[in-house]
Amino acid sequence: MTEQESRQRPGVVRAGAGLLNRNFGRILVFVYGVLALSATGRASVQIATKFDKAPLQYLLSAFAAIVYILATWALGTSRKAVAVGVVTVEFFAVLIIGATNSGSVVLDKQTVWTDFGSGYGYVPLLLPFVVVWWLWFNRERGPRGA
C-alpha cells in the first residue's frame, strides 16, 4: 500500500485517533520547532542586550517564543485542544502585530510577527491555516466516515 492510499483511509489505519505528529504532521512539527528556535533566540538576544530600547516589543517577542514552543509541543504530542487554542492565539497575534507594527519598525524586526511575518516568508501567517486544515484532516470520524 502506498502512502497515498494510507492517507486516504486514516480511519482504517489510525482508527480515527488522528495522531498529529505523523505523516505531514511530522513536517509541520519541525517547521514549528524551527520557528520556536528563532523566536526564542531573537527574544533572548533582545531582552539580554537591549531591553530598555523597546520593552513592550521585546516582551511580545518573548510571548511569540512561548506560543511557538507550546504549538510545537502540542502538535508533537498530538494534543488537539491545546493545538487549536495556541494556533488561534498565533493567528490573531500575527494579524494584530502585523497591522500595528507595520511601518513603525525602526531598529530591527522586533517580533517574528512583525509586518505579518514577512521576515519569515509570511510562514507565520500561513501556518495557522495549515494547522487548522491538518486538524480537520485528522478529525474524529463517525462510523460512516467524514
Add this chain to the structure above:
Amino acid sequence: MGLIWAIVGALCAIAFVVVVVQMIRNVPASNLVDGLLALIEVGLVVQLVAGLVKLGDAPADLSKATWIGYLIGSLLILPAAWIWSMAERSRSGLGVLLVGLAVVPFLFLRLHQVWVG
C-alpha cells in the same frame, strides 16, 4: 565567508535535489543523503569558526549576540531535522530534511543581513 556560503549553499541545493528525487521514488533517506548532510554540517562548523574570527573586524554597530546566535543556530537545524526524520522513514521524514535544507541557506542570508546592518 562568501566562499563558505557559496560552497555550503551549493551542497544544500544538491542535497535538496537528491532528497526530492528520493521522495518521488518513495525510498527512505540513503547513505548519500546522510553523507551530504554530514558534509554540510562540517561546512557549518567551518562557518562558525570563520564567523568568530571575523568578529575581530566587525562593524561598530554589529549586533554580536545576533551574529553568534545565527552561527550557532545554523548548526542545530540539520541534526534536529535528521533526528526528527529518523522517527518516520517515509516521504514525510524526507520532507523534514527538505525543510531543514531550505532553512540553512536562508540563515546565510540572515547572517549577511546582520553583518551589513
